[in-house]
Amino acid sequence: MTQPLAAGFADPVLEAQHCFRALLEAMSRPGRVQRLAGALAPPAPLNLAAAAALLTLADADTPVWTDAGADAEAWLRFHAGCPLVAEPGAAALLLACGAPPSPPALEAGTEEEPHRAATLILQVTALEEGTGWRLSGPGIEVAHRLRVAGLPADFLVAWATNRARFPCGVDVVLCAGERLAALPRTVLIEEG
C-alpha cells in the first residue's frame, strides 16, 4: 500500500527562488499568468504550481490547511515541515483542490495587522490571459483580462465581500498545471 514519497525540489534554493519571483510578479501584476519551469512531480492531486508555491512559502511557522488528501499531506509534512491544521480559520496558508472554504471562515487579519491574513492557494483547471474577467487596481496599468476555469460559481460574490474588507482580507493564488496567477485583496474583478 505505502508508496515511496515523491521528491521535493531537486535544487531547493534556486527552484524556491524561481517560484518566489513568479509569485511576486503574479502578486504585483494581478491577472498576469506566470509559468514555472522545473521538474517537480508532486503526488496527486497537487499540480506543479500549487505544490511549488507551498514548498516556497510553507515551513514550521505556517499552519497549513488542505483538502488534498493523505498523500499530499505526508509529502508536505516531509518536504515543508509545516504543521497541518483541520480548521481553515487557523491556517496561514490554504491549499484547496476542491471547493474552497468560504472566505469569511478564513483568517483575514485585523485593522492594525492586516498582514496576518491567510493566503489561499486554489487549484483550478485553466488560466488564460487576455480574455474573460476584467481586473483593475494596484499593479495594473489600465486593465488586465483573465479567464479562470474551474472556480466555484459564487467566487465573484465571495471576492466582492473579501475586497470590501480592505485592508483586511485574504489573498488568492490560482494554480493550473505549471501556470499561476494571483489575486491580491485590492483587485477589482468585473465580469465580461
Next chain:
Amino acid sequence: MSTATGYNFAYLDEDTKRMIRRAILKAVAIPGHQVPFGSREMPLPYGWGTGGIQVTASIIGPQDRLKVIDQGADDTTNAVSIRRFFARVAGVPTTERTSEASIIQTRHRIPETPLREGQILVYQVPMPEPLFRLEPRVAETKRLHAMADYGLMHVRLYEDIARHGHIAISYNYPVMVNGRYLMAPSPIPAFDNPKMDRMPALQLFGAGREKRIYAVPPYTAVRSLDFEDHPFEPVRAKAACALCGSRESYLDEVVTDDRGGRMFLCSDTDYCGERQAAVQRDAAE
C-alpha cells in the same frame, strides 16, 4: 570576482528567506502597509542598508543583474561594498547602468532614467514610520494607520506653512499610497516623489533596524501630501549640471574651495555619464 564558499546562495539561510518572502508578498498585497519581519544580523551594521540587503537577498536569483546606488552614485563606499557583497555571495552579475539592471538597490534616490516593467527597486529605509516624529508610541501609530487617521501629519504641514509660508520638507516627504496608507518614501529628495506615482517597476522597502518591509506595486497611485492652496512642489537647485549640462536632473552642490566657490553636479552618476558620453559621440561624428 569568485563566489565565496561556505555561504548559502545570497547569504541568508532558506528559513529566513521564506519568512522575508512571505512578508514581501503581504506587503505587495497591502500597498503602503508596514509588515514586521524578523530582521537578521548582517555582516555590516544597521544603518548601512541591512533592510534593503535582506530584501534583495530574498528576491535575487542567478538570472538577475544588480545595480546599487548610494545617493545616486554607483561608486561610493556603501554602493560598492553592497554590490561586491552580492557578487561574492550570490555570484550575480552587476552593472552601473540603470537600463541594464533587473534589481536596483538604492539609498535615498530614484534613478533619473525612467524604470520599466520587469525591474524591481529596493529602497534602504532608516525609519519606516512616517508619524515617528509626531507620535513616538508604536502602538499608537499602528492604531492611527488602522483608522487612516493622518490629521497629525496635516497639522505638521500646516504649521510649516504658518511658520515658513511653504511646506519645509525637502526629503522623506510623506506620501499617500493608493489613497489609503501614509508612507515614508525613505529619505529620497522630494524631487523624486513624483517618480513613485504609477511607476511601472515594483518598489520594495526594507528597514533592517526597525524590522519593517513595505511595498508599492506597479502602476499604483502615490500622492505627496499637500493642500489645495499649497500644492506639492518638487524642489531642484536652479542650475545646470557642470559636467553634462542637464537642467532636469537632481543636482548635488559641491563646494570647491574656501572662498565660496561651488559647482552643481548630477546626483545620478550613470545618467550624467551617459549624457557626457552621448555629447562626445556627437562631437566625434
